[in-house]
Amino acid sequence: xxxxxxxxxxxxxxxxxxxxxxxxxxxxxxxxxxxxxxxxxxxxxxxxxxxxxxxxxxxxxxxxxxxxxxxxxxxxxxxxxxxxxxxxxxxxxxxxxxxxxxxxxxxxxxxxxxxxxxxxxxxxxxxxxxxxxxxxxxxxxxxxxxxxxxxxxxxxxxxxxxxxxxxxxxxxxxxxxxxxxxxxxxxxxxxxxxxxxxxxxxxxxxxxxxxxxxxxxxxxxxxxxxxxxxxxxxxxxxxxxxxxxx
Amino acid sequence: xxxxxxxxxxxxxxxxxxxxxxxxxxxxxxxxxxxxxxxxxxxxxxxxxxxxxxxxxxxxxxxxxxxxxxxxxxxxxxxxxxxxxxxxxxxxxxxxxxxxxxxxxxxxxxxxxxxxxxxxxxxxxxxxxxxxxxxxxxxxxxxxxxxxxxxxxxxxxxxxxxxxxxxxxxxxxxxxxxxxxxxxxxxxxxxxxxxxxxxxxxxxxxxxxxxxxxxxxxxxxxxxxxxxxxxxxxxxxxxxxxxxxx
DNA sequence: ACAAAAGTGTTTGCGTTACACCCATGA
DNA sequence: TCATGGGTGTAACGCAAACACTTTTGT
Numbered sequence: 001x002x003x004x005x006x007x008x009x010x011x012x013x014x015x016x017x018x019x020x021x022x023x024x025x026x027x028x029x030x031x032x033x034x035x036x037x038x039x040x041x042x043x044x045x046x047x048x049x050x051x052x053x054x055x056x057x058x059x060x061x062x063x064x065x066x067x068x069x070x071x072x073x074x075x076x077x078x079x080x081x082x083x084x085x086x087x088x089x090x091x092x093x094x095x096x097x098x099x100x101x102x103x104x105x106x107x108x109x110x111x112x113x114x115x116x117x118x119x120x121x122x123x124x125x126x127x128x129x130x131x132x133x134x135x136x137x138x139x140x141x142x143x144x145x146x147x148x149x150x151x152x153x154x155x156x157x158x159x160x161x162x163x164x165x166x167x168x169x170x171x172x173x174x175x176x177x178x179x180x181x182x183x184x185x186x187x188x189x190x191x192x193x194x195x196x197x198x199x200x201x202x203x204x205x206x207x208x209x210x211x212x213x214x215x216x217x218x219x220x221x222x223x224x225x226x227x228x229x230x231x232x233x234x235x236x237x238x239x240x241x242x243x244x245x246x
Numbered sequence: 247x248x249x250x251x252x253x254x255x256x257x258x259x260x261x262x263x264x265x266x267x268x269x270x271x272x273x274x275x276x277x278x279x280x281x282x283x284x285x286x287x288x289x290x291x292x293x294x295x296x297x298x299x300x301x302x303x304x305x306x307x308x309x310x311x312x313x314x315x316x317x318x319x320x321x322x323x324x325x326x327x328x329x330x331x332x333x334x335x336x337x338x339x340x341x342x343x344x345x346x347x348x349x350x351x352x353x354x355x356x357x358x359x360x361x362x363x364x365x366x367x368x369x370x371x372x373x374x375x376x377x378x379x380x381x382x383x384x385x386x387x388x389x390x391x392x393x394x395x396x397x398x399x400x401x402x403x404x405x406x407x408x409x410x411x412x413x414x415x416x417x418x419x420x421x422x423x424x425x426x427x428x429x430x431x432x433x434x435x436x437x438x439x440x441x442x443x444x445x446x447x448x449x450x451x452x453x454x455x456x457x458x459x460x461x462x463x464x465x466x467x468x469x470x471x472x473x474x475x476x477x478x479x480x481x482x483x484x485x486x487x488x489x490x491x492x
Numbered sequence: 493a494c495a496a497a498a499g500t501g502t503t504t505g506c507g508t509t510a511c512a513c514c515c516a517t518g519a
Numbered sequence: 520t521c522a523t524g525g526g527t528g529t530a531a532c533g534c535a536a537a538c539a540c541t542t543t544t545g546t
Contacts, residue, residue: 023354026313028274031357067272070355074346098344098359100320108269109316111277113344161407180498197500198536205534220497221544426525443527444509451507466524467517 032112033078034065034148036096036155037086039121040172042181044137045188046121047152049144050085051132056107057145063152064131065112078115085133086125092118092171094162096154104147116155118171138188163189164246167208167234176226178216179203186246202246208234278358279324280311280394282342282401283332285367286418288427290383291434292367293398295390296331297378302353303391309398310377311358324361331379332371338364338417340408342400350393362401364417384434409435410492413454413480422472424462425449432492448492454480 037048049061066081068074078093096114104110119125127133136142138156143149162168169185170177183199203209210230215223238244283294295307312327314320324339342360350356365371373379382388384402389395408414415431416423429445449455456476461469484490 023276023313023356026276027316029277029314030269030272031275031277067269068275068346070273071348073348074344074357095343097341098320100314102317102319110269111320178498195537196498197538200499201501202535221546222496222498222542223544224498424525441510442525443511446526447528448508467519468515468523468525469517470525 030108030110031068031074032065032110033068033074033081034063034112034114034151035078035081035085035093036063036114036116036152037082038116038118038138038155038159038172039135040185040188041121041135043184043188044139045172046135047138047141048085048127048133048135049141051134052145053130053132056105060145061142062145063114063148064133068113074113074115078113078117082117085128085131086119087128088119088123088125092168094158096151096158099147099151101147114151114154116159118159118168120172120174122174160189166244167229170229176212176214176216176228178219178224178226180219180224182227206244206246208237208244276354276356277314277320278311278356279314279320279327280309280358280360280397281324281327281331281339282309282360282362282398283328284362284364284384284401284405284418285381286431286434287367287381289430289434290385291418292381293384293387294331294373294379294381295387297380298391299376299378302351306391307388308391309360309394310379314359320359320361324359324363328363331374331377332365333374334365334369334371338414340404342397342404345393345397347393360397360400362405364405364414366418366420368420406435412490413475416475422458422460422462422474424465424470424472426465426470428473452490452492454483454490 039046039048048064050064052058052060052062064081064085066077066084068077072080074095075093078095079089082091082093083089093115096116098111098113100111102109104112121135144152159168163186169182169189172185173181179196179200182203183194183196186199187193208230209227212226212228214226216226217223234244285292285294294310296310298304298306298308310327310331312323312330314323318326320341321339324341325335328337328339329335339361342362344357344359346357348355350358367381390398405414409432415428415435418431419427425442425446428449429440429442432445433439454476455473458472458474460472462472463469480490
């Protein structure tokens with residue numbers, strides 16, 4: 001009985017090895033993730049960059065990245081990278097695309113998958129100091145290493161597409177926000193200006209916000225009402241065939 | 247002089263090794279591409295699948311795929327895979343996304359990047375027989391291995407998005423086509439039906455087609471005029487800020 | 493009283509949709 | 520002559536864009 005068990009285990013192991021051997025002729029690759037981290041300060045879109053303290057390109061600005069492990073998905077690697085920089089969990093993260101130019105990094109062949117994240121900049125979180133991270137205005141940030149500028153361009157394009165078809169803007173705002181803030185956010189994302197009457201009636205027609213009784217008194221003497229995104233209502237509408245479009 | 251040259255070379259090699267050593271702590275991964283190949287037969291969107299003649303999942307239907315080499319990009323790997331199956335070069339190919347679930351393939355950890363291709367099914371090309379490939383109707387094709395069904399779903403979504411913002415539909419049609427064919431194509435892509443008068447006036451308002459003097463006599467006794475996509479005009483318009491939208 | 497931001501409706505124009513009949517031709 | 524698909528125009532509607540004044544309140 002024991003021997004038979006043994007045989008069985010050995011057979012399984014051998015079979016697995018045999019099957020895996022099929023792939024041994026193919027090269028393996030270093031795989032990394034790089035994160036484009038967006039924030040919004042009330043006026044402009046911001047991007048969180050790190051100053052590299054290691055070679056190559058030490059001292060230059062880059063996206064935050066990391067290598068993918070043997071037992072993690074790209075999504076979890078991107079999350080891990082993000083948590084190590086900001087400590088924030090459960091933040092909006094979307095895969096963008098893969099960059100595989102053979103010479104994209106000078107010291108080794110590294111294939112990189114870009115992710116973009118949306119975080120509420122007003123959450124008082126601690127940015128891990130060891131990375132020398134800094135927020136930059138998306139309209140004025142330094143040249144980045146390798147193909148990271150290209151990644152940022154792709155991320156902005158995707159953010160615009162996503163923001164026009166899904167209510168992801170709220171990821172960048174505090175839970176409660178004013179109409180003015182929401183409008184400024186969309187103006188920043190799409191690099192346009194809108195008429196506030198048209199903007200508000202558009203938003204109201206979507207019928208996915210809750211107007212609270214609270215007012216934000218910081219911005220004016222009169223104060224402006226605070227709104228919340230009604231995610232439950234939104235999900236209900238989606239389930240009934242509603243299509244978000246802004 | 248020769249010695250000095252030697253020293254320089256040795257130094258360079260050592261430096262490279264030293265730099266690469268930094269990455270030796272990180273795992274390497276098998277990386278593949280999988281291609282969703284779309285065609286259009288005049289009525290329905292089609293997808294080209296292969297019947298696997300190797301384990302695992304021998305005999306089941308799958309997407310055409312292949313591993314990425316040390317000195318090729320993902321784009322060129324996808325192209326190589328496509329050429330080996332169809333012999334076709336210079337076809338429309340767009341990267342979709344990466345699939346990295348740890349257990350997505352049972353015999354080894356393989357991370358896969360999906361691409362979708364648009365080919366003109368009427369080009370008389372030879373499908374490489376060794377792959378047991380077959381065209382299926384996109385509304386009625388067999389269950390695929392691993393996460394390939396998910397890949398197809400993503401590809402259809404991307405195709406729809408792309409077709410609504412760029413004139414890629416023409417990749418699926420012969421160089422000369424009738425208005426009816428064009429309408430059928432868009433109806434197949436978006437799974438809707440359109441009023442032909444509205445469709446034609448919409449297309450004409452885009453002003454990117456050339457009406458030839460030729461008629462397609464196969465479809466009716468009267469015959470219907472053939473059109474060509476005016477790529478030059480389109481590029482000109484784009485350069486002047488024109489935004490394609492359908 | 494005044495400065496500064498909040499809040500609120502109506503009109504116009506354009507693009508999308510709905511809709512039906514005649515034409516040309518081969519069989 | 521008839522059956523089949525090709526080709527064409529107009530009216531109604533709805534959403535998006537343009538546009539300006541009143542309210543509130545702290546200073």
